[in-house]
Amino acid sequence: MYKISDKTYQSGDARLNDALAAVYGSSQRPMCMCRPKGVEMYVAKVGQQFIIKRMPHSGASHAADCDSYEPPAELSGLGEVMGGAIQTNLADGLTTLKLDFALTKNGSRAAPAPSGAEHDSVRTDGKKLTLRGTLHYLYDEAGLTRWSPAMQGKRSWWVVRKYLLQAAVDKVAKGTTVADLLFVPESFSMEKKDEISRRRQSVFHALAQADGSARRLMLLVGEVKEMGSARFGMKMVIKHMADAHFMMNEDLYKRLLKRFGHELELWAGNDNSHLMIVATFGVSGAGIASLEEASLMLVNENWIPYENVDEKLLLDALTSQKRRFTKGLRYNLASTTPLASVVLSDTADPVAMYVTSFGASDEYRRQLAELTEASDLAAWHWDTSEAMREFPPASVWQKQP
Structure with a gap:
């Protein structure tokens, strides 16, 4: 429920759009009434639609059962990039992303290493989003981590x-909306095969048009079906568009195998998991799409990201016990930096859940202890050298239908 100018509205109220329009661009803030005193929100405009959104850094101020609740940013990689790589203008509701990868390519420039490589994560200072960090942010914003x-x-x-x-x-x-930079394949339908193909070709045709000596690139987010040899070079096949492959040179292919060998092995060993790719790509004058830079992300059968088998076991257990939670994402952080794997939101107060995998270094354990000590949330730890501990009980109101 929201309060605007002393009037209250439910999220589905037909009058809500007009009420938001009346305060858009003003200093007056809508209030989310998940807390007795309310939590300030702001208004964004998309076309003719006005959307109520949580204020930056305010997600943890909302009640755990509120749709606007978000775990504290410092428990994931989000805390490093908020305010630097990610900046929200409350006047117009637009969020500007500073990207650490190119969306144009000169013909003489070699393809970069796969994004998500550990040296990329180490060198970033939070002022720009890596390719993986961009996917993690969009995934968070889409609510797909919940x-x-x-x-x-x-x-x-x-x-x-x-x-x-x-x-x-x-x-x-880079001066344009991310929606215009993003290509996400449509779900395949045999009945709509031709019109889906025409829409894709219109995007690819526009991308193939040269802008001076530089080629424009777009962002691909899709599900990997397979990758391997093509007639010349290598290719990646994306689900839902098996009739249009993405080409890549052999060097990029080998570096993908090396950098993401762990993810590829887990994907091969878990039939219900999906392997997602985020990549930059261009289209040649012949209409052939080619990958330039890429990163991979594993998700389970419910499309929730996981990094290793231990996290998958945790997610499986939480799901089977019908728990409510938010998955933490790494963004630009290196794998050696601890973060909260999951935050439970069906407990009386949110609980941060941490996984320490077998063989974790003393430095990792020291940083984890500092993270949990600095956090206001209660902590649940699972050291995978031992059996998984029981979960904190869900609160009574969460058990009600």
């Missing part, structure tokens, strides 16, 4: 695509 039992069986590529595109609408990067 899970509740009501979502069981309701997530599909159609749903993932819909919310990723929605999340990109009010984001700006």
Whole structure:
């Protein structure tokens, strides 16, 4: 429920758009009434639609059962990039993203190393988003890191695509909206095969048009079906568009195998998991799409990201016990930096859940201890050298239908 100019509105109220329009661009803030005193929100405009959004850095101020609740940014990689790589203008509701990768390519420039490589994460200072960090931010903004039992069986590529595109609408990067930079393949339909192909070709044709000596690039987010040899060079096949492959040179292919060998092995060993790719790509004058820079992300059958088998076991256990939670993402952080794997939101107060994998270094354990000590949230730890501990109990109100 929201309060605007002393009047209250439910999220589905037909009058809400007009009420938001009346305060758009003013200093008056809508209030989310998930807390007795309310939590300030702001208004963004998308086309003719006005959207109420949480204020930057305010997600943890909302009640745990509120749709605007977000775990404290410092428990994930979000804390490093907020205010630097990610900047929100409350006057117009637009969020500007500073990107650490190119969206144009000169013909003489060699393809960069796969984004997400550990040296990329180490050298970043939070002022720019890596390719992986960009996907993590869009995934967070799309609400795809959240899970509740009501979502069981309701997530599909159609749903993932819909919310990723929605999340990109009010984001700006390199002078244009991220929605215009983003290509997410449509769900394949035999009945609509030709019209889907025409829409894709119109995007690719526009991208193939040269702008001086530089080629424009776009962002691809899709699900990997397979990758391997093509007639010349290598190719990646994306699900839902098996009739249009993405080419890549052999050097990029080998570096993908080396950098993401762990993810590829887990993907091969888990039939229900999906392997997502975020990449920059260009289109030649012949209409052939080629990858320039790429990063991979594993997600489980519910499209929730995970980094290793231990996190997957945790997610599986939480899901089977019908728990409500938010998955933490790494953004630009290196794998050697600890973060909260999951934050439970169906407990009386949110609980941060941490996983320490077998063989973790003393330095990792020291940093983890500092992170949990500095956090206001209660902590649950699982050292995977031992059996998984019982979860904190869900509160009574969460158990009610």
